[in-house]
Amino acid sequence: MENRRQIFLFLCVIAVVTAFSIPAYADTVEEKKAAANYDETLPAPGEARPVVETYSASKISIGAQPTRAIVSPVQAASAATSEVRTAPAASPASLPPKKPTTIPDASLALIPAASPIPPIQSVETIASKKNSVTPAVSSLKTGGVQTPKTVQSLPSPAKVASKEMPKDQVFTASNPSGLVEVSGYKYPVFLFAPKDYKTDRTYAMIMIAPAESAKAEKQIEYLTGLAQRKSIFILAPYVLWPKEGDTPYTLDQWLLTVKKDVMERFPISKKRVYLVGKDLGAHYAAYMAIKYPKEFSAVALLGQAWAGPFSQLIQPRADAADQVPFYIALKTDGDVRSRNQVWFDKLQQKGYPLHLVDYKTDEELDELEFKKSVFDWMEAMGQSWEASVAKGQETWKGKFKKGVKDFFAV
Numbered sequence: 538m539e540n541r542r543q544i545f546l547f548l549c550v551i552a553v554v555t556a557f558s559i560p561a562y563a564d565t566v567e568e569k570k571a572a573a574n575y576d577e578t579l580p581a582p583g584e585a586r587p588v589v590e591t592y593s594a595s596k597i598s599i600g601a602q603p604t605r606a607i608v609s610p611v612q613a614a615s616a617a618t619s620e621v622r623t624a625p626a627a628s629p630a631s632l633p634p635k636k637p638t639t640i641p642d643a644s645l646a647l648i649p650a651a652s653p654i655p656p657i658q659s660v661e662t663i664a665s666k667k668n669s670v671t672p673a674v675s676s677l678k679t680g681g682v683q684t685p686k687t688v689q690s691l692p693s694p695a696k697v698a699s700k701e702m703p704k705d706q707v708f709t710a711s712n713p714s715g716l717v718e719v720s721g722y723k724y725p726v727f728l729f730a731p732k733d734y735k736t737d738r739t740y741a742m743i744m745i746a747p748a749e750s751a752k753a754e755k756q757i758e759y760l761t762g763l764a765q766r767k768s769i770f771i772l773a774p775y776v777l778w779p780k781e782g783d784t785p786y787t788l789d790q791w792l793l794t795v796k797k798d799v800m801e802r803f804p805i806s807k808k809r810v811y812l813v814g815k816d817l818g819a820h821y822a823a824y825m826a827i828k829y830p831k832e833f834s835a836v837a838l839l840g841q842a843w844a845g846p847f848s849q850l851i852q853p854r855a856d857a858a859d860q861v862p863f864y865i866a867l868k869t870d871g872d873v874r875s876r877n878q879v880w881f882d883k884l885q886q887k888g889y890p891l892h893l894v895d896y897k898t899d900e901e902l903d904e905l906e907f908k909k910s911v912f913d914w915m916e917a918m919g920q921s922w923e924a925s926v927a928k929g930q931e932t933w934k935g936k937f938k939k940g941v942k943d944f945f946a947v
Contacts, residue, residue: 724775739806746814746822820845834919
């Protein structure tokens with residue numbers, strides 16, 4: 538009991554001392570503020586306060602944009618006529634009343650920043666030629682084909698002249714025609730270009746499928762007469778035929794690479810590229826058209842078809858967008874048709890457009906009228922098939938199938 542009284546009295550003493558010391562401490566603080574002329578009021582809006590100006594090593598004039606230039610030591614030594622270094626910025630405490638001085642130094646160069654906007658000059662509309670780098674072309678002598686005697690340059694990729702350009706200021710160079718060899722490749726590439734073709738329009742192109750032991754320049758002669766009549770391009774790259782038992786994938790990539798490059802150099806329509814194969818080349822064309830259907834609008838198989846050394850690699854597709862029309866010409870009394878009957882049935886079930894033609898003698902394949910009928914069929918069927926596929930994709934079912942296909946393709 539006695540202890541509780543003592544604690545209570547001790548707490549009362551502390552409370553009394555605290556109550557008397559707070560006013561005394563407040564008076565001391567107020568006296569210090571008054572002695573120091575302390576002002577706690579905030580400045581009124583718009584009221585200016587003195588600002589201490591700080592000097593820097595360099596100043597930028599009003600409206601000028603700061604420019605940072607990276608100059609190599611060689612450029613600095615050759616560009617500078619007078620070399621100076623500015624003094625470092627002084628601290629506000631030791632700021633001198635005058636501007637900083639400059640100290641000469643041979644190690645740094647003061648280079649004025651160039652104006653980003655060049656002075657205004659008058660401009661006149663002129664016609665100029667572009668000196669494009671194009672591969673060289675060497676002419677070949679072939680039977681029934683007139684080729685240039687001098688080497689001509691192949692044109693750069695076709696470009697349509699601007700409609701705003703005056704006709705008298707559009708410059709055109711003579712284009713090589715006939716059978717030419719396109720340089721710039723590791724292996725020979727032969728192309729037949731129609732006479733006097735124009736760069737402001739597009740043309741059809743037939744790519745001849747290679748065959749074992751067949752020379753490209755000899756293959757291209759087969760369609761030379763047709764190309765002259767129809768004004769079309771004929772392409773025949775060097776034959777990289779695979780060894781027995783090997784896959785033709787290297788040959789595939791070689792042909793597709795050449796095809797893409799030639800189409801960029803010449804005015805060839807992407808929707809009018811056809812593949813034609815004869816004999817063993819027809820079998821390779823049958824394989825390639827099913828494996829790469831987007832590369833060709835139509836295919837012609839002359840003498841052979843899908844039955845052959847690459848049959849195991851042929852996988853028909855069910856989607857119409859992944860199919861290509863086939864023109865097949867087979868000999869009546871041969872066994873080729875019987876060996877390909879299973880392929881006819883399989884492709885018809887998948888929905889491939891097929892057109893079978895019989896012939897009796899090999900000479901029928903060499904007739905110009907026959908070649909014209911093949912080309913006319915590929916032109917008509919290729920365009921109609923593309924339009925039919927595009928129309929089918931516009932339907933709800935077509936859009937759904939395309940969406941599912943694109944999803945799994947990713």
